[in-house]
């Protein structure tokens with residue numbers, strides 16, 4: 001089958017398209033004909049050997065994908081051949097066929113397209129888990145989203161807005177901030193130009209944000225903690241800026257605030273029932289139009305390297321997809 005292949009960890013330009021044997025299901029697995037795979041920031045890391053999971057070679061990146069079931073493992077129940085599904089498997093999705101553990105496969109409602117589903121799973125499920133579960137979000141609160149025009153960021157903007165919250169988006173360009181405002185943010189801060197803490201305080205009459213979505217890390221994390229309101233919740237999701245921050249613990253004491261870790265993959269593995277309920281709520285929100293996954297671009301398997309480069313260079317607003325599409329050998 002056609003696949004985008006990593007034969008050795010290395011820079012993004014050292015990987016490329018090729019052929020891999022089609023996967024066969026283990027007893028607890030489902031094999032999926034991939035219609036669309038979402039491109040995530042960690043795909044750029046996994047092919048460089050910089051992610052916490054280091055697959056054996058050769059492998060394809062691509063942790064979330066939507067399509068139809070092509071084969072079922074002997075022990076799998078509750079799914080059918082040909083069923084429309086959405087799946088998570090850390091890697092393997094930039095290919096015509098991919099495997100996933102059955103407990104990491106989600107039935108897809110007819111009203112949600114493969115593209116919408118593949119663009120949504122990791123971003124929306126992470127943002128939902130962060131805001132509602134770890135962040136205990138309530139209507140009427142103020143939510144600050146860092147990296148707000150990225151995958152997780154835009155999902156957080158939409159979810160928080162739909163929950164009746166005021167959203168402050170922080171991003172690096174005017175175009176990105178305009179997109180965040182279209183997605184529901186009421187206030188935009190260019191955190192390349194403005195002092196983040198001062199800008200948030202000015203936007204909230206000195207009160208600060210109740211909840212912070214932090215996918216960026218670096219120096220912005222401490223600035224965001226300083227920008228929280230009393231009993232604020234700062235949700236640590238990722239470190240797109242590269243540096244893992246250290247936050248002075250006295251700030252947490254003085255503000256009565258929390259710094260909470262968010263690790264969605266582990267939530268899915270450890271608490272699958274709770275995770276499935278959240279994903280079902282997200283798919284229902286997409287089906288009824290409350291949530292609208294922003295698709296920035298579609299690439300073939302052969303163009304997947306370009307998609308990874310565009311993401312790594314911060315040129316994406318929303319989500320990129322890899323669509324095997326034309327030329328399928330199945």
Ligand SMILES: NC(=O)c1ccc[n+]([C@@H]2O[C@H](COP(=O)([O-])OP(=O)(O)OC[C@H]3O[C@@H](n4cnc5c(N)ncnc54)[C@H](OP(=O)(O)O)[C@@H]3O)[C@@H](O)[C@H]2O)c1
Nearest residue numbers: 041147150151152171172215237238239240241262263264
């Ligand atoms: N913990 C979890 O469960 C979980 C789940 C999903 C993702 N993540 C992590 O969350 C982070 C964001 O994921 P995502 O899918 O939203 O990524 P994304 O779509 O690439 O968005 C990340 C945003 O970070 C900002 N950024 C700041 N410095 C950057 C840099 N040096 N390089 C690239 N982007 C930079 C960019 O916005 P500006 O240009 O506006 O600054 C970009 O829009 C990643 O670190 C990812 O691994 C964690």
